Amino acid sequence: MKIYRYPTKDTWFDLVKRPVLEQQEISALIAGIFKEVQSNGDQALIEFNKKFDKADTQSIKITEAEIEIAENQISDDLKKAIQEAKENISKFHSSQISDISKIETTKGVVCWRENRAVESVGIYIPGGTAPLFSTVLMLAVPANLAGCKEIVLCTPPDKNGNINPAILYTAKLCGITKIFKTGGAQAIAAMTLGTESVPRVYKIFGPGNQFVVAAKEYAQRYGVAIDMPAGPSEVLVIADENAIPEFCAADLLSQAEHGSDSQVVFLTTSLKVLNETISAVDQQIKDLPRNEMAGKSLENSNFIVLNSLEEALEFSNLYAPEHLILAISDFEKYIPMVQNAGSVFLGNYSCESAGDYASGTNHTLPTNAYAKNYSGVSLDSFVKKITFQHLSKEGLQNLGKTIEIMAEAEGLLAHKNAVSIRLKS
């Protein structure tokens, strides 16, 4: 880890920089995969399972029998935990349903917005080192609440052609029936273009490796929307002199274990807390099964002592972290200073993993400084807000002159005429 003591502000710009990711030129590869899926549909997906996942899959659609088997493989404790998390995520995302509020802007002119679900959405769940059934909850729960008619889930099979049972159980719990064994860029291509089995969707959500990220970007050429741009996961912890170093260390490590490219930043106003947190990290990492990954991530991480909490917030806003933990006694005071962050965890008992799994907030959040201009996934991500307006005859009489003058000044006479012809009638 890299330690900085009271760095001057002119050095901050370098300290908040993310490592530049190697941009492999994979666009030709992605285009090839899309072409293959477009031409050969399901058969292409089966071939790609063989090629990329070393899996022999006769059919890519998950059967009810497979889901039933999965259900029996999950412990009751895990089922109960997933159900409780689902309940909390439902509660929080339900609170994001907005009422219709009709506004009379001029007498006789009434305007409002109504939500309509994105009709068909796709959820991508990666394979790899962690079976992210929690991400199924984070995406399927708001999709259901929004009223999406069709929810499609794609995830790669393991070498035996199976899907992790917790993913299948969670998908079933969320009422998803269209689950497909396909991963990587080919899964994104299938949801973008449609195949015999996989329905075409309007918006694709979910994390993935560089191929998935590139494919989601490529999919946008076909009119598909995506949740947000992607980057490695991040946490920034701000600790005052009362913070508990063991807790801070545990939070930093829970981010670092995601992968060797995970970003971890620790800011404190106390040299003592700095040193004790570093010791606690060194102590706790020993027992972690993923300590190699966590260690690599920590090598590039910044541990910084600053002069004040105000300065720390200023630094944090410049960095714009995905996750921000305020391990501060007086955190209420600092909430208004948070300008750029994905999700914020307040006080000593609000660990990031609470939000990752079960508190109710969404864990699909903007990384790579995108917290400056993007929100995390919420109910809003699954709806369009359509504006409606009604002008009575009186309304148009009240507003017509204004519209006519403006249209004429923009040189758009047919726009003016649409008013004039009505006013004359």
Place this chain on the structure above:
Amino acid sequence: MKIYRYPTKDTWFDLVKRPVLEQQEISALIAGIFKEVQSNGDQALIEFNKKFDKADTQSIKITEAEIEIAENQISDDLKKAIQEAKENISKFHSSQISDISKIETTKGVVCWRENRAVESVGIYIPGGTAPLFSTVLMLAVPANLAGCKEIVLCTPPDKNGNINPAILYTAKLCGITKIFKTGGAQAIAAMTLGTESVPRVYKIFGPGNQFVVAAKEYAQRYGVAIDMPAGPSEVLVIADENAIPEFCAADLLSQAEHGSDSQVVFLTTSLKVLNETISAVDQQIKDLPRNEMAGKSLENSNFIVLNSLEEALEFSNLYAPEHLILAISDFEKYIPMVQNAGSVFLGNYSCESAGDYASGTNHTLPTNAYAKNYSGVSLDSFVKKITFQHLSKEGLQNLGKTIEIMAEAEGLLAHKNAVSIRLKS
């Protein structure tokens, strides 16, 4: 225009297709412009003004003196109209400010969202055939309401190096002080990269030609967000047997005059209304100054008779129009059937130009079928919604076990440990 009588549903898919736009390969040109702006800053912008806009501009920043001159060039009637429109747009967009709603998902676990403005935003206003001062209102008013600290406006100069006075007046009225004479891809590059004069922004809004559209897409590689993907403007009108053909014709023409690539669709259940609307179009187009553009647009437009209003709504949802006019007596009944549209105009007196200028709704809307997965610009476009959560010690005791079980099942032991270490303490 193309007329279809009672087309069967299997033909609809072809009828809702937009013309495929010629994709000129301009990415090398755009990359070159970005490079030039990055290297030479303001001087590059001055050179591009000479090259592309035939304008000799000593400096690109608009001075206060220029704004004062502009103010004197605008009629009082136009000023009053712009002020009234601004007031309505403010009223409607103010209603989109959401309250903070704290949810206790589990006892001791409280979650909520707070809005934070995107700190710095850029507004692009095209030059060309119409001086779109109305778009200044549509973007600057919500930016101000959201609390954006910095609002930058770029627009190309005319051959004399001047900006249309209505644009300058409207910008001033909205409190924008950073106005720059630069257009096209170079303006987008300037707001993305920053120059000596032009501040770097986090999100870029506004319409433009193919170069601007391509540059906005390219800008995203630098972490900048954009309002939405672009395409030619569109209207779809649904008229029942009581609709007034002259009004329908005026609305269709007000869309057609935008440009030869504008999309106009007319659906009706009445052959009589169809024929009379076509006659009215032929009649009204004669007097329009932009009738050449409107005529070209109408050549490719579809006029369709369908069996029922339900069928018309179904067709409209498949098309997903930017603007939808329901010229239907009983429009209330059909509102719930609207699934995909940008903005909807209800009844005989709600002409599209009301929403284009002054009713209060935003006119920056999804085109090219993007109404299936995108909303129009609103206050939401200028804020991020940050989630916050606070777990008390009791809260973590209540939820901790659930988090531990889920983290362990995903193989993320450091995530589990962040809970365990707190529960043990």
